[in-house]
Amino acid sequence: MAMTQSDQFVDEATVSVSAGDGGGGIVSFRREKFAPRGGPNGGDGGKGGDVVFVADRNLATLRDQKYQRDVRAKSGAPGGGNNRTGHGGADAVVRVPVGTVLYELVGGEPVELADLTADKEQVVVARGGQGGQGNARFATATRQAPDFATQGKPGERLKIRLSLKLLADVGLVGLPNAGKSTLLRRISAAKPRVADYPFTTLMPNLGVAEIDHRTFVVADIPGLIEGASEGVGLGDRFLRHIERTRVLVHLLDGAAFLDETRDLLGEYDTIRAELTAYDPGLAERREIVLLNKVDLLADRAPVDALEAILRERGCDVLRGSGATGEGMSEVVGAMARAVDAADEAEAAQ
Ligand SMILES: Nc1nc2c(ncn2[C@@H]2O[C@H](COP(=O)(O)OP(=O)(O)OP(=O)(O)O)[C@@H](O)[C@H]2O)c(=O)[nH]1
Numbered sequence: 001m002a003m004t005q006s007d008q009f010v011d012e013a014t015v016s017v018s019a020g021d022g023g024g025g026i027v028s029f030r031r032e033k034f035a036p037r038g039g040p041n042g043g044d045g046g047k048g049g050d051v052v053f054v055a056d057r058n059l060a061t062l063r064d065q066k067y068q069r070d071v072r073a074k075s076g077a078p079g080g081g082n083n084r085t086g087h088g089g090a091d092a093v094v095r096v097p098v099g100t101v102l103y104e105l106v107g108g109e110p111v112e113l114a115d116l117t118a119d120k121e122q123v124v125v126a127r128g129g130q131g132g133q134g135n136a137r138f139a140t141a142t143r144q145a146p147d148f149a150t151q152g153k154p155g156e157r158l159k160i161r162l163s164l165k166l167l168a169d170v171g172l173v174g175l176p177n178a179g180k181s182t183l184l185r186r187i188s189a190a191k192p193r194v195a196d197y198p199f200t201t202l203m204p205n206l207g208v209a210e211i212d213h214r215t216f217v218v219a220d221i222p223g224l225i226e227g228a229s230e231g232v233g234l235g236d237r238f239l240r241h242i243e244r245t246r247v248l249v250h251l252l253d254g255a256a257f258l259d260e261t262r263d264l265l266g267e268y269d270t271i272r273a274e275l276t277a278y279d280p281g282l283a284e285r286r287e288i289v290l291l292n293k294v295d296l297l298a299d300r301a302p303v304d305a306l307e308a309i310l311r312e313r314g315c316d317v318l319r320g321s322g323a324t325g326e327g328m329s330e331v332v333g334a335m336a337r338a339v340d341a342a343d344e345a346e347a348a349q
């Protein structure tokens, strides 16, 4: 079960793409009665097809590209007699999910080519070769019977790295078991799996939350642990799915108040350090800290104390329970306001 879950969600792939070669120009001469060798009439070759990537909102993963690693457009047809130009080769069209970033691998190094952030947005990554010229093109006053034509140009060939980066407004972060998936289930119609063991979530989940007739997208990613930025646990490979969020909700597991061996402030700092190590920009993202699972706590004095410390540090803190729903309308409201504030800040720039 766990394996199928991660097998289905593919967020990286490398494909070789080859545009079509141009068709060759040909050598041909008019045949007329009494004029066995008339003027040159060899046509040009057709252009090779391009390789085009198109964003498609109906797709959610790069699974198809993982298995289809070679993409080739058709070559152009050769020219014909009577000055006929060969047919152009058909383009190869590759559909990818919205949010796919394309890189050309140049000497193994990725160079960004395009970021397909809207449905139907497209980019030509490899151009088909021009067709060759037929001998008719080479006729001049002094060379009335050219007996040569040129070959088509080869199509472009390159290696493309595809990287899916989900487009969400709010990203949920926290240690495994902090209650991220439970929260997403509570505030949206998404139904990610929830269980009482770490790393239940193996792939990011998206949900749409709604408040006052407006909606925003929330991403639940697999739990982070100390060393995630160096690959510990599921590592940081899922962090890229919150790179484009405008707001982070950082969940702290209130159950830790019932366990003397745990230190919630330390856990908070651990996750902050991993975010910073992955991308200092992520550490500057607007953050709402949620002291979660407070339904477990009969005595809320420790919650008050931690909340005070975090406020002192300048954090925006809320408390609640994804399981019972306590505090959730405040959480959704705060998410919406933070998304708006981020939008306004962006617009003002
Ligand atoms: N009492 C209580 N339990 C909760 C709450 N939220 C989550 N849980 C429980 O905590 C455990 C982990 O919840 P998940 O939502 O799977 O946690 P997660 O952060 O998504 O975990 P990973 O996917 O492993 O990173 C489950 O047993 C949940 O039922 C809460 O608000 N109150």
Ligand SMILES: [Mg+2]
Binding pocket: 180, 181, 182, 192, 193, 194, 200, 201, 220, 221, 222, 223
């Ligand atoms: Mg989860």
